[in-house]
Amino acid sequence: MNITADVLVVGAGIAGWTAALLAEQNGAKVVLIDKSPNGLGDGNTLMTSGSFNTAGKKPRCNPVELYEAVMAEGVAYPDLARAWANNCSRAVDWLKSCRISIAESNVGSLRLEPETEISLAPVYRKDVGRNILTKLKGRFQESGGSYSSEVEGIRLIRESGRIGGVVGRKGEEAVEFRSKSTVLTTGGFSANKEMVRKYIGHGAVECKLRGSKSCTGDGLRMALEVGAKAVNLKYFYGHLLSLKALTDDRFWPYPRLDSLVAEGILIDRNGNRFVDEGRGDVAVANELARRDDVTGSSLIFDQQAWDNAGGDAQAIFPHTPPANPWLMENDGCLYARETVQQLADALGIDRSHLARTLESFNQAAERESFAGFPIPRTGKTRPLRALLYGLKVVPGITFTMGGVLINGRAQVLNSSDEPIPGLYAAGDAIGGLMGGYRGGYTGGLAQAIVTGILAGESAAGFVKKP
Numbered sequence: 001m002n003i004t005a006d007v008l009v010v011g012a013g014i015a016g017w018t019a020a021l022l023a024e025q026n027g028a029k030v031v032l033i034d035k036s037p038n039g040l041g042d043g044n045t046l047m048t049s050g051s052f053n054t055a056g057k058k059p060r061c062n063p064v065e066l067y068e069a070v071m072a073e074g075v076a077y078p079d080l081a082r083a084w085a086n087n088c089s090r091a092v093d094w095l096k097s098c099r100i101s102i103a104e105s106n107v108g109s110l111r112l113e114p115e116t117e118i119s120l121a122p123v124y125r126k127d128v129g130r131n132i133l134t135k136l137k138g139r140f141q142e143s144g145g146s147y148s149s150e151v152e153g154i155r156l157i158r159e160s161g162r163i164g165g166v167v168g169r170k171g172e173e174a175v176e177f178r179s180k181s182t183v184l185t186t187g188g189f190s191a192n193k194e195m196v197r198k199y200i201g202h203g204a205v206e207c208k209l210r211g212s213k214s215c216t217g218d219g220l221r222m223a224l225e226v227g228a229k230a231v232n233l234k235y236f237y238g239h240l241l242s243l244k245a246l247t248d249d250r251f252w253p254y255p256r257l258d259s260l261v262a263e264g265i266l267i268d269r270n271g272n273r274f275v276d277e278g279r280g281d282v283a284v285a286n287e288l289a290r291r292d293d294v295t296g297s298s299l300i301f302d303q304q305a306w307d308n309a310g311g312d313a314q315a316i317f318p319h320t321p322p323a324n325p326w327l328m329e330n331d332g333c334l335y336a337r338e339t340v341q342q343l344a345d346a347l348g349i350d351r352s353h354l355a356r357t358l359e360s361f362n363q364a365a366e367r368e369s370f371a372g373f374p375i376p377r378t379g380k381t382r383p384l385r386a387l388l389y390g391l392k393v394v395p396g397i398t399f400t401m402g403g404v405l406i407n408g409r410a411q412v413l414n415s416s417d418e419p420i421p422g423l424y425a426a427g428d429a430i431g432g433l434m435g436g437y438r439g440g441y442t443g444g445l446a447q448a449i450v451t452g453i454l455a456g457e458s459a460a461g462f463v464k465k466p
């Protein structure tokens with residue numbers, strides 16, 4: 001089967017629907033395909049909580065502030081960061097124009113589709129992504145765009161020095177799409193164990209998946225085959241999770257352990273600290289994922305931290321399930337003990353090692369200086385006192401931050417930083433905005449929507465306006 005279009009968009013998450021709709025609105029004839037059998041794709045978008053984070057700043061603030069916030073981590077690419085910063089405010093207007101409801105939440109962030117129901121599982125907010133995509137799909141189809149499910153993009157077609165479409169398959173049947181522009185919006189590679197091993201770390205295959213199983217890095221693979229440049233591949237957005245509360249077939253994105261990480265210490269199997277916990281939960285999860293022993297770490301905290309993480313696990317409106325008591329009720333890997341020796345025994349760690357680590361940490365916290373420590377500790381600290389808690393943890397990968405490098409027009413760049421003619425990318429498939437020492441999260445939705453807008457417009461750029 002051969003299909004022709006002006007613009008082919010591969011992957012129907014929020015980046016794909018955005019790019020497809022924008023290209024359609026700019027006069028192009030657009031085909032959007034997705035490998036899942038669903039009417040709205042099957043990506044991370046369907047799991048989103050809808051917090052429209054823009055690098056911790058307000059999306060309508062001065063773009064210079066947004067740009068500087070992204071560049072501060074030292075791994076972002078200026079042209080892309082500038083385009084993203086210049087278009088965050090416009091992305092909010094565009095969402096509004098698509099009748100997506102938006103509420104102002106805490107300082108710096110907006111919430112999309114805030115009326116949706118909160119749940120304990122399988123995701124925190126059930127219908128945010130579904131609502132958004134339903135609205136975008138309605139508009140796309142009203143404008144004449146075409147959507148095909150169960151069509152998997154396999155490889156890019158290269159001809160006359162440009163990308164001329166995609167070879168795919170629908171079931172057993174081969175399908176060839178010919179297009180003037182092709183946009184890759186296939187999400188990240190968090191569900192591809194081989195890529196996770198190769199790009200994040202050998203032991204990272206032990207990380208839990210906190211996102212969609214459809215994110216198998218297909219766009220990255222296809223783009224690399226035609227000479228694209230990929231950047232920031234070792235970084236991901238994710239959190240520490242309780243080791244035992246999660247199994248592969250039981251998806252629990254919550255509770256989050258952020259506050260316990262901020263107040264506690266993370267130790268390896270030998271009872272030693274190996275990371276500055278003050279860098280934040282996302283950065284700590286990244287560090288742990290890059291170690292060989294990804295499942296051997298424990299988070300140690302105390303009664304005060306546990307009390308601070310408390311709430312009513314069943315009172316889920318409007319809060320996420322609190323770590324306390326949710327973990328105790330759902331997880332056998334959480335130990336509470338009177339003495340450090342008892343805790344060491346429970347965790348299977350050498351008693352004297354753990355005692356030494358805890359004692360030196362407590363002394364440093366007491367004198368408020370970690371100077372001379374092999375592993376620094378930033379942020380506020382205090383000594384940890386009995387009752388002591390130990391929780392075996394593992395990183396959970398929500399989405400990968402790295403991917404194909406695009407410029408400010410969402411054109412995919414090659415290893416010489418030149419655009420590959422006819423090829424664009426957006427959303428979690430790209431790299432160049434996120435990552436860094438402190439986690440470098442600038443917002444998955446904001447990245448997807450802004451780059452989706454840029455990709456849709458640029459991909460339709462050849463259309464002659466009347």
Ligand SMILES: Cc1cc2nc3c(=O)[nH]c(=O)nc-3n(C[C@H](O)[C@H](O)[C@H](O)COP(=O)(O)OP(=O)(O)OC[C@H]3O[C@@H](n4cnc5c(N)ncnc54)[C@H](O)[C@@H]3O)c2cc1C
Binds near residue numbers: 036043443448
């Ligand atoms: C639990 C969870 C909570 C989140 N909460 C937030 C939040 O509150 N705020 C925020 O900013 N971000 C959040 N995110 C991140 C955000 O959801 C993502 O960054 C964003 O949705 C990515 O959109 P995307 O379109 O790039 O990719 P996706 O939504 O993952 O879509 C990719 C699509 O491509 C399709 N596909 C893959 N390969 C192929 C192929 N070969 N051929 C055809 N189709 C293909 C897939 O089936 C899928 O439908 C959350 C993510 C998760 C998992």
